[in-house]
Amino acid sequence: MPDQPRVEFRTAPERYRHWRLGTEGPVATLTMDVDEQGGIVPGYELKLNSYDLGVDIELYDAVQRLRFEHPEVRTVVITSGKPKIFCAGANIRMLAASPHGWKVNFCKFTNETRNGIEDATANSGQTYLAAVNGTASGGGYELALACEHIMLIDDRSSAVSLPELPLLGVLPGTGGLTRVSDKRHVRRDLADYFSTKAEGVGGKKAVQWRLVDEAVPRPRWDEIVAERAAELAARSSRPQDAAGVPLTPLPKARDDDTITYGHVEARLDREAGKVDISVKGPQNDPPASIAEARQLGAAFWPLAVTRELDDLILDLRTNETELGTWVFRTEGDPALVLAYDELLRGSKDDWFANEVLHYLKRMLRRLDVTSRSLIAVIEPGSCFAGSLLELALAADRSFQLAGVFEDADPNAEPAIITLGDLNMGPLTMSNGLTRLQTRFWGDEVGYEAAAKRKRDALEAEDAADLGLITFAPDDIDWDEEIRIATEERASFSPDALTGLEANYRFVGPETMETKIFGRLSAWQNWIFNRPNAVGPDGALRRFGTGQRAVFDRKRV
């Protein structure tokens, strides 16, 4: 798979090859029915409802559309369209043939989609129910684990299992271990036993060990699934008669050097190993009400810019692995950004405003776990305010120009940043804190001093004193400082930078999400790199060949 084609994340239900999305009143059913011949790259068949990145891209799209296009949906049933098998997890031949970076990136996206499923359950009143109507193994069970309620068909053959360790010599790496222990509270010794037993656990024992919520005999299956779906729907506060907001096709122009959307443009600088990303603020006043915003639909600026950034992050992460530094700039009127923020914040009881805010939150979280160095460059004419200031707060470093560019535009207004309501609450990181709280972790005084300046236009010196930016060079040093920062970044070991950033970005408390990205993924990445898994005699490479793996038995 060394020369994989460029991956495109935009899709729509009419183009799905692997999923069927149906809705019936408040209950949607997402049926996994993977096309064996539909692998995203050649070289393997997606047997037994196993998946690859392409299957997951469709799932992500479906989860997004359910939130925006289907306000009426309150329960989402995930089930299988194949007999006897729910899902066999990530395709093993695909994993075995993939380069290290592809595996890691694939697992990250899969984890993000599953966190999105949990986010919909927690915050959108769309509760996911796993109707496990056949065997769910590995990533198949991990998909079920992302659902709020797991029903397993009790037919003496169906089971849930995490066979990665015994069969492949790797971990269940898309959240499985963390969700078994920290979400479902399976006792650690039972979890250990379960994760070494390739055939898994079914029936009453699976319920008793908390691996699933209920085991249901086949004759009553359809009836009880419908009953549970209705029960979960009854808990929801989603609106009854609202019209959905269609996620119309995202306009995007892409060539080797630029990626252009309506509000976002990326210039790819292969020489320097960096991407210059420019985000445009809104051009007009916000609509007068959230109802009018809903009419604008996918054209509503906060939704449009979030979709564009989300797609850009995924595109660059997957297709441009050698561009290690992303430099963010913004352009526009800070007051307009804050006005849009205010409309959203003031309408948070509205289902659509709620969805936009959570999407913005999730897009920013995706940025946080991206293995690229992030730099924010704050110049005159920029609009790092409120929601867009989050890009600077997410960055590993930020530079704000002190004064103006004397030669180019001596009469410009100096660059400013502005804190708004959206920096103080809803856009939490995976660690449960806002980026502002994370920045001032252990420094209450610093936090309060900054928070008190909400809505003030902060020039570079003020922003630096308050600790909201990293450096405030003036015109004379500006180009040189930014050039050095990006060149230096490009000279360092990309792996060490990834490790450094993964540690420094998430201070303070931990959540299931930070554990999945910070701990589980780090161990999995290590294992994915070890000869015991991926060497010529390793378990992942030998799986299915009839030959046993040969291990270096040294414990590290």
Next chain:
Amino acid sequence: MPDQPRVEFRTAPERYRHWRLGTEGPVATLTMDVDEQGGIVPGYELKLNSYDLGVDIELYDAVQRLRFEHPEVRTVVITSGKPKIFCAGANIRMLAASPHGWKVNFCKFTNETRNGIEDATANSGQTYLAAVNGTASGGGYELALACEHIMLIDDRSSAVSLPELPLLGVLPGTGGLTRVSDKRHVRRDLADYFSTKAEGVGGKKAVQWRLVDEAVPRPRWDEIVAERAAELAARSSRPQDAAGVPLTPLPKARDDDTITYGHVEARLDREAGKVDISVKGPQNDPPASIAEARQLGAAFWPLAVTRELDDLILDLRTNETELGTWVFRTEGDPALVLAYDELLRGSKDDWFANEVLHYLKRMLRRLDVTSRSLIAVIEPGSCFAGSLLELALAADRSFQLAGVFEDADPNAEPAIITLGDLNMGPLTMSNGLTRLQTRFWGDEVGYEAAAKRKRDALEAEDAADLGLITFAPDDIDWDEEIRIATEERASFSPDALTGLEANYRFVGPETMETKIFGRLSAWQNWIFNRPNAVGPDGALRRFGTGQRAVFDRKRV
């Protein structure tokens, strides 16, 4: 370094080659003065106060002795005996030449020793002060970070730095990143900048960024260090006139097949890839008072057995990397174990009892982070009670015989386990929870049901029903079940087991310690395995050759 000699962790101040330990009333001074020729294996010189495992073994010994042998010591000043250099960190040639497992094991032990320094500060009234009288780079600064108060000499040349990333392409892996962000609360962007700047930061800026607590000009250095040491000493509640307890040489017989101490014996089964570890309970009633216990000194059973297990864990971890499963058995009278526990628990205001309890806690934490599968086997005649029951609660799986061995000893008392006070509080894991709380994380009812049975002798069926053990086979299945469990373990990928155990052992909340072992170490292990660090053109291998590293620039 492929054929390194067997490493021995027992030492004593009169044999130190790298440290001087002096005390003057309440202040001890630990002076690092590394013997360049004193590397633990040949092939490198320990220049500039750089260290290897041998240097760290002496530091660990000194930290232990200060706690037990010096009740009068309230402040420990760590400083350098070399001019202009405090400590240059782990020796780079040693790291570059070491196999992966050696590096990982070395970092783990170093981390544990630094956690021990923090434990002495927090729990023993022995506060560590880093008197950084020259440049502290990499692991040298990480050593200072483990101290409560960091003083840096302000002489325009001394600085603190973490140059691993720019110079070596690896992370500061012995707690540095975590302590910078989570302990010292250095702002994340400043931390990022600091960790990419090889020359580091000194003087007032180091104070302003919170990297050190104060910068002191050379002329007033000695005076102000003494002043701070006295201030820290004044806060302590350690006793004034108590006599220390000498840590007399630990008796140990070691050959290729067995390791024998007074109360602990290990049989090394290379064929099966396992170690059978047997721990003897106390032979006699406990002393009548903690004062009498102190008279017994190192012979006092809880201290003796803790020292033996501590040494055994270190020996096996370092020297027997292919023995992947440790099987724990105990032998003795559970009532006597509980009686000793009670003496300790009832005397927790006594400095000696306090030290023994914290040592027991730290030894068990060392077990928790050991990359070996742990199995507890509970048979008739065993004494898994209170403190020794922690061995079973630390295990990945436990087996308790239901009934007795009908042929061998039909009249025996059945195997029991007993919960005691020490399972309910002081012996917390790195996550801040007891092993019992960890076991029942998310299951309050289960925890309460088990806790209510404190002091009851629980036979296998009861113990299994309460969830305190994993399996309770009877005589007929016993040998077979244990044989299968250990054989199966030996057939799995050792790397995948390490990852699995590292995830399942620490459920729930996170602390700086769990972050260091679970997240920082996992990323570092990944990086330690990557060609960008350890390949022929990698940064770690090329350091000092005058050639620049060549990186695969793909971000993973």
